[in-house]
Amino acid sequence: MIKVAVVGSTGYVGTDLIRLLIKNPDVDLKYITSESYEGQSYSSIYENYRDVFTKTCTGKDLEKISEEVDLIFMALPHGIVSNEINSSMLEKVKVIDISADYRLKDIQVYEKWYNTEHGSPELLDEAVYGLCEKNREDIKKARLVANPGCYPTSSILSLMPLVEEDLIEKNSIIIDAKSGVTGAGRGINLGTHFTECNESLKAYSIGAHRHIPEIEEQLGSLVSFTPHLIPMNRGILTTSYANLKENLEYDDIKKIYEKYYKDEYFVRLTKEGVFPETKWVKGSNFCDIGFKVDKRTNRIIVVGAIDNMIKGAAGQAVQNMNIMFGLDEKAGLEDVSIFPV
Numbered sequence: 001m002i003k004v005a006v007v008g009s010t011g012y013v014g015t016d017l018i019r020l021l022i023k024n025p026d027v028d029l030k031y032i033t034s035e036s037y038e039g040q041s042y043s044s045i046y047e048n049y050r051d052v053f054t055k056t057c058t059g060k061d062l063e064k065i066s067e068e069v070d071l072i073f074m075a076l077p078h079g080i081v082s083n084e085i086n087s088s089m090l091e092k093v094k095v096i097d098i099s100a101d102y103r104l105k106d107i108q109v110y111e112k113w114y115n116t117e118h119g120s121p122e123l124l125d126e127a128v129y130g131l132c133e134k135n136r137e138d139i140k141k142a143r144l145v146a147n148p149g150c151y152p153t154s155s156i157l158s159l160m161p162l163v164e165e166d167l168i169e170k171n172s173i174i175i176d177a178k179s180g181v182t183g184a185g186r187g188i189n190l191g192t193h194f195t196e197c198n199e200s201l202k203a204y205s206i207g208a209h210r211h212i213p214e215i216e217e218q219l220g221s222l223v224s225f226t227p228h229l230i231p232m233n234r235g236i237l238t239t240s241y242a243n244l245k246e247n248l249e250y251d252d253i254k255k256i257y258e259k260y261y262k263d264e265y266f267v268r269l270t271k272e273g274v275f276p277e278t279k280w281v282k283g284s285n286f287c288d289i290g291f292k293v294d295k296r297t298n299r300i301i302v303v304g305a306i307d308n309m310i311k312g313a314a315g316q317a318v319q320n321m322n323i324m325f326g327l328d329e330k331a332g333l334e335d336v337s338i339f340p341v
C-alpha cells in the first residue's frame, strides 16, 4: 500500500483527488489537509461523502506528514508549494505538485508570468514535467513531479506529434481554448459568479495567460493562445491551427498521431470527420483528439478535449502516481465519461 497525503484537499482539484484515491486499492489515504476546515470531517464539507469518507482534515504540518507518507499531492494555489518543500523533504517523500510552481524551468520566466518569487529554484532542474505520455520514463524515477496545467495538457497532447515530426511551420500555432468554470477553482470571485458567467462567453487574458510560457516551453514554439470561459462546470476544448510545411493528406497525419498514441490508453483519436466533445470525456481521464487538414489553406486544425479537473489535474496526478510507484497506470482511472448528466 502506498501511503498518501492530499494537501489542499478541500479545493476542487483536492476533492476530485479524494474521489479517485479512495477507490484505489493500492492507496492508503493517511492525511488530508485544510487550513479553513482543520478538525472537520470531510463529509461535513462535501455532503456527497456522507457515510463514505469521513476522515478529518488536519493542518498542513509537512514535516510530520513527510515522515509518515510515501507521496504528497499538493493541490494548493500557485506560489505556495515552492516555499513549502525542500530537498531534505524530498529525501523522505515524493511530491506531485498540481500548482504551476515547478512547471517552468527558467525561474525568470516563472517570476515574470506568475508575478511572484520562487521559493526553491534549486529544485527546478530536477522537477519532471508530468505529462505522462511525453515523459513517462523520467516520471518513473522522479521525486518531484510538476503536474501540467489544464489548458497545456490538451494543447500539448494535440500538437506534440506535429511538432516532434517537424510537420508544421515554426511559430505558426494558434490555440483557441475554452474552459468550464471549475478551472477557476472554488474560491469566490466576481467573474465566476453565476449571473456574471452564465449565458455568456468571453475571451480573457489574451496574449497574456500564464499557460503561454508552459505550452511554448514544451512545444519549443511560440504560440498565440486565447482562453475563453464557457458557462459549464467541467471541460476544456482546444482548437489549434498551424501551417503545414508540405501538402499532407489526412491518412499521412493519422499515421503520425498513431505512432505517438496508439499505445496510450488515455489518448483517443477520433475517426475522420468526428471531432472531440467535452461531454465524451467529462469525469474521465481521457484526452480525445481529432483533426482535419484544410486543403484550401494548407493548415491543420486539431481539436482536443479533456476534463480540466481529471486529465487536466487530479486524474493526471493519479496517473503520475501510478507511474512513479510502478502500479497499473490505469488504476483508479477506469471511469468513462459521465453521460448524460
Ligand SMILES: NC(=O)C1=CN([C@@H]2O[C@H](COP(=O)(O)OP(=O)(O)OC[C@H]3O[C@@H](n4cnc5c(N)ncnc54)[C@H](OP(=O)(O)O)[C@@H]3O)[C@@H](O)[C@H]2O)C=CC1
Binding pocket: 008, 009, 010, 011, 012, 013, 014, 033, 034, 035, 036, 037, 075, 076, 077, 078, 080, 098, 099, 100, 148, 149, 150, 182, 183, 184, 185, 186, 187, 308, 309, 312, 313
Ligand atoms: N481547477 C482546475 O481545473 C485546475 C487547477 N489546477 C491547479 O490546482 C491547484 C488547486 O486548484 P483548485 O483546486 O482549482 O483551487 P481551489 O481554489 O478550488 O482550491 C485550493 C485550495 O487550497 C487551499 N489553500 C491553502 N492555502 C491557500 C491560500 N493561501 N490561498 C487560497 N487557498 C489556499 C484552500 O483550501 P483550505 O482553505 O481548505 O486549505 C483551497 O480550497 C491550483 O494550483 C490550480 O491552479 C491545475 C489544473 C486544473
Ligand SMILES: CC(=O)N[C@@H](CCC(=O)OP(=O)(O)O)C(=O)O
Binding pocket: 098, 099, 100, 148, 149, 150, 151, 179, 180, 181, 182, 183, 184, 185, 227, 229
Ligand atoms: C477557467 C479558468 O479560470 N481557468 C484557469 C486555469 C486553470 C488552472 O487552474 O490553471 P493551472 O492548470 O495552471 O493550474 C485560468 O485561466 O487561470
